[in-house]
Amino acid sequence: MTADTARDLRPLWTALLGQAAEHARTNIGYPGATDITHQQLADLMTGVLLNNIGSPYDGGHGRNHTKDLEVEVVNIVADLFNAPATRWGYVTGGSTEGTEHALLDARRRFPDAVVYTSASAHYKVGELADKLMMPLVVIGTDEHGRMDIADLYAELARRRDRAAAIVATAGTTITEAVDDIPAIVAACERLSITRRRIHIDAALSGLPLALVPEDETPLVDFSVPGVTSIITSGHKFLSTLTPCGVLIYRDPPNAATTAAVSYTGTANVTIGGSRSGHSTLLLYASLAGLGLDAHRQRVRACRQTAEYACQRLRGIGVDACRHPHGFTVYFPSPPRLPERWIIPGDGRYHRLICMPQVTRDQIDELVEAWSRMVHRVPAPRRSLARRLLSAAPNAQSRTGG
Structure with missing residues (x-):
């Protein structure tokens, strides 16, 4: 594809907006405020x-x-x-x-x-x-x-x-x-x-x-x-x-x-x-x-959300920590993370960061997904003998049934 002729780029812009909206809810691992528009x-x-x-x-x-x-x-x-x-x-x-x-x-x-x-x-x-x-x-x-x-x-x-x-x-x-x-x-x-x-x-x-x-x-x-x-x-x-x-x-x-x-x-x-x-x-x-007073309110809200996230993660057994003034909640890097959630790490710790647009509903959704992943109950498995028996042809006749 060349740029020699004009193209209608509106579908591309629409797709980019859709992509951003799709990932906004689960992208809570990188800092960047998006709650103020201009x-x-x-x-x-x-x-x-x-x-x-x-x-x-x-x-x-x-x-x-x-x-x-x-x-x-x-x-x-x-x-x-x-x-x-x-x-x-x-x-x-x-x-x-x-x-x-x-x-x-x-x-x-x-x-x-x-x-x-x-x-x-x-x-x-x-x-x-x-x-x-x-x-x-x-x-x-x-x-x-x-x-x-x-x-x-x-x-x-x-x-x-x-x-x-x-x-x-x-x-x-x-x-x-x-x-x-x-x-x-x-x-x-x-x-x-x-x-x-x-x-x-x-x-x-x-x-x-x-x-x-x-x-x-x-x-x-x-x-x-x-x-x-x-x-x-x-x-x-x-x-x-x-x-x-x-x-x-x-x-x-x-x-x-x-x-x-x-x-x-x-x-x-x-x-x-x-x-x-x-x-x-x-x-x-x-x-x-x-105004700075509004930004102070944003700071307080972020810290409250971060503390909420810290406590919710601890409630499901995650060793979560945060500095008293931080928006960041960090924890030892787990073997797995819930799918779709963007949570970066450095090999020792992973972290999420509660920027102004991050809500408690998002934290609840993450914690619920994490809890389901950790406590997933495997499907019942039949015993080896029963599986072998059912798999053998004419099993019933050979056992004298």
């Missing part, structure tokens, strides 16, 4: 090119951008993370881009920097270290997926003459563990490692943690003096329906001093050149249009 943006999303090329802090030669709203999005998220007035940031294509920007900044500041991250960190961290040709040290974790601070201290001590670029995690892939950020800073202080950058990959848990009351929040923001930068996803919790992220620095990175490109009229401060202005629209519509 029909009010239809004209802007489908009829206008919006390109936020370059720095969000200058307009450049073009006028078809949403940079003013991008700066507002950065400030809303920066406020949630208790960033100081010196903050700097931009809307990324996803959290991996934010971590790459932070590691590149670390490399430019400290060419001898070593990357430290936990064994539970996102798989892209190692790939980024390789791409940037930075040495990587993988730190062990505890049984729940948190970085082992004693192991970190030992590895830092072995290389205390070199700069450290530490990638901490707020919301690990399988268990949604949150690394102890103050303890990471303290380890650096004890070893007098002043040439350091501490970046938090808060793709999953950053915004939910920031939205809960202060006395309940693990310290994963700029209130911890040593934190340099934080990246969080937009599509995971804010229901932007397209991958994106928001990168926040405590102070402007080296890239912020880059001169403007004559062709674009804007500074080359981001990983990519052209950036989607539509992602900014979706982020702003979710954050400002819905």
